Amino acid sequence: MxxxxxxxxxxxxxxxxxxxxxxxxxxxxxxxxxxxxxxxxxxxxxxFENRLGTQLVGRVARVEPGLKAAFIDTGAGEPFGFMSLPKAVHLTEGQKVRVQVSAEIRESKGPALKYLGEGQGDARILSAGxxxxxxxxxxxxxxxxxxxxxxxxxxxxxxEEARSTSVIRSDVGLDLAIQRTRALIAADIDYAPLPGRDSRKGRDAVNRFGLNEVARQLRLKHWGGIVAIDLAGVAFQGDSIVNLAKAVFSGWNGVAIGPLSRFGLLQVSVPWSHTPLDERLAHRDTVLLDSVRRLHHALLSDRATPVYELVCGAESAKRLAPLVAALGPRARLSADGPAGAFTIKQG
Missing domain, CATH: 3.30.420 (Nucleotidyltransferase; domain 5)
Known part of the structure; x- marks a missing residue:
């Protein structure tokens, strides 16, 4: 399945x-x-309305003829979902449609939706992803x-890995930097020569390893869009590099491999799917949840200590109280700490 x-x-x-x-x-x-x-x-x-794979009934909030698309109110509020329209489909504002989430929310954009057919009734979830x-x-x-x-x-x-923007592998001479910009993903594969290794073979090996590492980073971070990969000295190896990239991304749906430029730049198009992890981790709830995770880790790693206490500020304590209580009787919460600070201590 x-x-x-x-x-x-x-x-x-x-x-x-x-x-x-x-x-x-x-x-x-x-x-x-x-x-x-x-x-x-x-x-x-x-x-759930924004979850990948969710099928639901939505209302057409706005039709954009110039884009051949429509914005759909799925019941989750703005930003509304964006749906490209099939050629034979013509929608009007207020019409109900059945849709499926094909890509989750990112930046200030609502979820991408796929048209499934006409809908009836109020906006609602038919099946959650x-x-x-x-x-x-x-x-x-x-x-x-x-x-x-x-x-x-x-x-x-x-x-920690998902937050990192660089990968160093001294055993193969790889120095990889990968960053997400507003327009594209930029990946720079550099070769640090190894003593006693032929530089040409070394660059070939680094490019093979580096392309696999770029794919791993994209998968881990849930990044998509245009990926510009600056390879290490491959201006005259276009066919072999493109074939290698096709092999690396062979198990990915919807990926397109562009030609290699004479400057050693390879472009890959990767469909968006889940919300990017950098956006998830930048959310204001991350710090609060990380404090609960550290408390949970302390409880699991030391079962002999009767009580562990999470100390934080009063406002944070209001939000954390039900989460800490759910960890069981050994977990305690104190609101005596400074605002924005979180400390774990033995009770």
Whole structure:
């Protein structure tokens, strides 16, 4: 079975699956040979109307003939969903339609929607897209899903990886920088020569490794759009590099590989799917939830201590109270700390 909207990967050896469940947030992590392969984040405050794969009835809020598209009110408020119109479909304002979320919200843009047909009745969800637990179980199949302390630690490590914008691999001479701009994703593959290695072979190896690493970073960060990859000295190896890129992205739906320029720049088009992780992690709730995760980690890593206490400011305590209470009787909350500060201490 293939989950709607989930970016698939080939089933290969060395995959491990982690489920980090805590009050307020659930994370699913996939690793391959010890490296973070994928990270999915779901929060209790998320709207199902914006979830990838959700099917619903929406109302046409505005038709844009020049764009051959329409903005759809799905019941989640603005920004409304954006839907490109099939050639034979003509909509009017106020009309009800059945749609499916094909890409989640990002920046100030609403979800991208796919037209399924005419709708009836009020705006409502017909079937919700898969949550992260379902995604992980589908990807894992019969493999074990690791929970508890190991899963918490792996999700913290995965978050650190998702925030990083560089990858250094001295064993192969790779220095990779990858950044997201408003217009595109920029990836720069540099070669740091290794002693005793032929420079031509070294650059070829770094480009092979670097393209795989770019794909891993895009998958991990949930980035899409135009990806401009500056390769290491490949101006005269266009066919081999393009073929290599096609092999690297062969398991990805909707990816297009552009030609290699004479300056060694390769362009790849990757469809958007989930909300980018940098936007998820930049949300104001992240700091609050991270404090709960650190408290949860302390409780799991030290079961002998009767009580652990999360100390924070009064305003934060109001929001954190139900989350801390859900961790059980060993978890306590104190509002005696300064505003914006979070401390974990033994009770």
């Amino acid at each position: 293939v989950l709607a909207g989930v970016r698939q990967h080939k089933v290969v050896a060395g995959l491990e699956f982690y489920l980090d469940e805590m009050p307020g947030e659930t994370r699913a992590v996939v690793t391959q040979n010890g490296e973070v392969h994928s990270l999915y984040i779901e929060r209790d405050t998320d709207r 898969p949550g992260v637990t379902q995604i992980l179980r589908e990807l894992a199949g019969s493999e074990e899903i690791i929970t508890g302390l190991k899963a918490v630690e792996m999700s913290l490590h995965a978050e």
